Amino acid sequence: MTVAANGQAISLQHVRKVWGQTVSLEDLSLEVPAGSFTAVLGPSGCGKSTTLRIIAGLESVSAGKVLIGGRDVTEYSPAQRGISMVFQSYALFPHLTVAENIVFGLKVAGVPRQERQRRLNEVAELLELAPYLNRKPAALSGGQQQRVALGRAVISQRPVCLMDEPLSNLDARLRDEMRREIRRLQRALGFTMVYVTHDQTEAITMADRVVLMNKGQIEQVASPEEIYQRPATPFAARFIGTPPMNLLPPAAFGEALRGVPETLRIGVRPEALTESADGPITAQVKGAEFLGADTLVELNCAGADLLAKLPGTRSLTPGETLRLAVTPDQLHAFDIAQNSRLEDESLAARIRDIQR
Amino acid sequence: MLRTRGWIHAWLLLLPGFVFLIAFTHLPALTTLWSSFFTTPRGRRPAKWAGLENYDTLIGDPIFWKVLWNNAIYAAGTIPLSIIIALVMALWVNRQLAGRGFVRMAYFTPTVLPMIAVANIWMFFYTPGFGLIDQIGGALGFGQTNILGSANSALFGVMVVTIWKEAGFFMIFYLAALQTIPTSLIEAARVEGAGGWTIFRRITLPLLMPTTLFVSINAVVNSFRMVDHIFILTGGGPDNASSLLLFYIYEVAFRFWDTAYAATLTVVLLVFLMILAIGQFFLFDRKVHYR
Numbered sequence: 001m002t003v004a005a006n007g008q009a010i011s012l013q014h015v016r017k018v019w020g021q022t023v024s025l026e027d028l029s030l031e032v033p034a035g036s037f038t039a040v041l042g043p044s045g046c047g048k049s050t051t052l053r054i055i056a057g058l059e060s061v062s063a064g065k066v067l068i069g070g071r072d073v074t075e076y077s078p079a080q081r082g083i084s085m086v087f088q089s090y091a092l093f094p095h096l097t098v099a100e101n102i103v104f105g106l107k108v109a110g111v112p113r114q115e116r117q118r119r120l121n122e123v124a125e126l127l128e129l130a131p132y133l134n135r136k137p138a139a140l141s142g143g144q145q146q147r148v149a150l151g152r153a154v155i156s157q158r159p160v161c162l163m164d165e166p167l168s169n170l171d172a173r174l175r176d177e178m179r180r181e182i183r184r185l186q187r188a189l190g191f192t193m194v195y196v197t198h199d200q201t202e203a204i205t206m207a208d209r210v211v212l213m214n215k216g217q218i219e220q221v222a223s224p225e226e227i228y229q230r231p232a233t234p235f236a237a238r239f240i241g242t243p244p245m246n247l248l249p250p251a252a253f254g255e256a257l258r259g260v261p262e263t264l265r266i267g268v269r270p271e272a273l274t275e276s277a278d279g280p281i282t283a284q285v286k287g288a289e290f291l292g293a294d295t296l297v298e299l300n301c302a303g304a305d306l307l308a309k310l311p312g313t314r315s316l317t318p319g320e321t322l323r324l325a326v327t328p329d330q331l332h333a334f335d336i337a338q339n340s341r342l343e344d345e346s347l348a349a350r351i352r353d354i355q356r
Numbered sequence: 357m358l359r360t361r362g363w364i365h366a367w368l369l370l371l372p373g374f375v376f377l378i379a380f381t382h383l384p385a386l387t388t389l390w391s392s393f394f395t396t397p398r399g400r401r402p403a404k405w406a407g408l409e410n411y412d413t414l415i416g417d418p419i420f421w422k423v424l425w426n427n428a429i430y431a432a433g434t435i436p437l438s439i440i441i442a443l444v445m446a447l448w449v450n451r452q453l454a455g456r457g458f459v460r461m462a463y464f465t466p467t468v469l470p471m472i473a474v475a476n477i478w479m480f481f482y483t484p485g486f487g488l489i490d491q492i493g494g495a496l497g498f499g500q501t502n503i504l505g506s507a508n509s510a511l512f513g514v515m516v517v518t519i520w521k522e523a524g525f526f527m528i529f530y531l532a533a534l535q536t537i538p539t540s541l542i543e544a545a546r547v548e549g550a551g552g553w554t555i556f557r558r559i560t561l562p563l564l565m566p567t568t569l570f571v572s573i574n575a576v577v578n579s580f581r582m583v584d585h586i587f588i589l590t591g592g593g594p595d596n597a598s599s600l601l602l603f604y605i606y607e608v609a610f611r612f613w614d615t616a617y618a619a620t621l622t623v624v625l626l627v628f629l630m631i632l633a634i635g636q637f638f639l640f641d642r643k644v645h646y647r
């Protein structure tokens with residue numbers, strides 16, 4: 001499109017949302033920079049949709065404030081907030097044609113017919129919808145319906161676009177395609193995107209920033225790289241990356257970590273472990289799973305489960321003992337009592353010493 | 357071979373239904389048509405071929421034209437109003453309001469009551485002097501009324517009862533239809549800037565069209581079919597002012613025992629219903645979106 005919408009920043013300030021006894025969001029504060037692609041990621045039921053709907057104005061807050069573009073919009077209706085939205089079910093109007101669906105908002109806003117037609121043509125071209133403009137949604141495939149929903153969201157050129165798991169009804173191949181398409185659209189038009197998903201691949205491949213949520217609270221806000229390389233909490237460590245990161249008790253490192261608090265956990269990604277005759281981790285094989293290029297080995301280490309992704313094909317018998325090593329910069333330390341990452345230099349040094 | 361067996365199977369399954377449908381609907385309709393070409397058998401005089409004589413009588417019968425006109429007023433007055441009231445009640449009851457279950461049940465009550473009982477309740481409202489209407493009117497200083505007893509207002513008195521009864525019934529259909537409309541559609545429309553009225557006109561109403569079609573066909577048929585309350589309220593009077601086609605057919609057949617003429621009137625009624633139902637279907641069908 002010719003005119004790029006300029007994104008607006010979104011700010012949630014101490015937002016709380018309760019339904020009767022259910023606390024859905026607890027003291028949630030979040031800054032979404034203007035023009036960014038922000039993914040809200042988390043397991044089912046953690047409050048992602050609630051967060052998005054509060055930004056949209058489809059739910060009211062129990063406490064706290066919502067700001068869009070610096071304006072306090074807490075009491076505004078969805079229409080007054082300058083947002084567009086793509087629903088998980090697409091929410092296309094079944095009795096209207098594709099064209100009527102897309103220009104619905106423009107028509108409501110009283111945009112003249114010629115202008116509507118011009119913008120419709122642009123959007124149809126952008127999303128390759130031209131051949132289907134006169135069809136009803138029921139006569140479209142899932143991917144095409146998704147594009148119509150995108151078209152309806154972008155035609156008004158509103159500064160903020162909200163999406164709630166828009167790809168979850170598509171098959172895997174189409175999902176990859178739409179992922180790139182949505183990303184391209186957001187770059188081209190420049191609006192601020194808040195994208196809700198429970199799929200870490202989507203969040204990591206599409207977003208500039210990932211907001212990781214758990215149980216109605218934010219665990220971490222970071223770039224995809226940072227959230228993978230420096231997870232801020234044990235939850236973040238285990239949620240991002242497949243297979244999930246191992247969180248080992250100090251005992252797994254034998255005598256070397258004697259005296260550290262029992263709430264300490266050492267995080268090691270399965271792919272960071274290598275086999276080494278003098279490695280500090282000793283573990284018994286429980287089973288192995290062949291993944292093609294690698295072998296995923298399930299082990300038991302000082303009573304804790306441990307996963308290791310070893311290159312190549314390995315034939316391992318249950319009960320066999322393996323010694324594993326890891327480079328020190330691939331280690332993470334967490335305190336499970338404080339639910340936080342530890343940046344303790346002395347601890348880091350001790351772990352480094354074991355490696356020698 | 358296998359296909360033939362499939363067909364036989366299908367027909368056998370349909371057979372019991374067909375037998376009853378033909379025996380109790382189609383055959384009587386044809387017999388009625390047949391009887392309308394004969395005279396009424398009286399005492400030892402058997403029915404004689406009469407050709408179109410009965411239809412001649414019908415065209416010259418002022419009471420027939422009177423009840424037909426009454427029926428037209430009755431239909432025009434009750435159908436749109438009961439549908440609109442039903443829709444408004446359904447929209448109202450569909451909202452998140454406290455005591456929603458109770459309100460729904462309250463609106464639905466007229467539907468579960470038999471028409472005769474409904475008529476008796478309204479008798480109590482309408483009774484001149486000490487009916488509810490006159491008691492309230494009297495307290496406010498109005499004079500006594502006789503709605504059912506005067507030729508000018510009897511038909512309207514009957515129509516009000518019909519609307520009261522039908523609206524609750526149709527509301528149930530609208531309520532069921534409203535609940536199948538996904539809330540995300542309404543939310544999407546709100547995000548796109550549509551207000552309550554626009555959402556109703558551009559989203560809700562079109563999506564309710566199949567229900568409106570169904571309900572309006574029912575309403576049309578009922579406007580020719582529901583006469584139970586006339587027996588209680590007015591008996592068709594005064595001077596046929598509140599008589600409808602079906603009530604007149606009843607009178608001709610079972611009061612005056614002119615069965616051939618009653619058959620002729622019935623044929624006219626059937627033709628009317630058929631034309632209306634078919635016409636409505638084609639008229640609406642183009643505008644209805646079926647999911």
Ligand SMILES: Nc1ncnc2c1ncn2[C@@H]1O[C@H](COP(=O)(O)OP(=O)(O)O)[C@@H](O)[C@H]1O
Nearest residue numbers: 019022024042043044045046047048049050051
């Ligand atoms: N309308 C509602 N009424 C009551 N509880 C709700 C409602 N919507 C969501 N919740 C609750 O709020 C929590 C978060 O829900 P949601 O935001 O939909 O999660 P997510 O989108 O992350 O799966 C859940 O525990 C859910 O049961």
Ligand SMILES: [Mg+2]
Nearest residue numbers: 045048049050
């Ligand atoms: Mg959700």
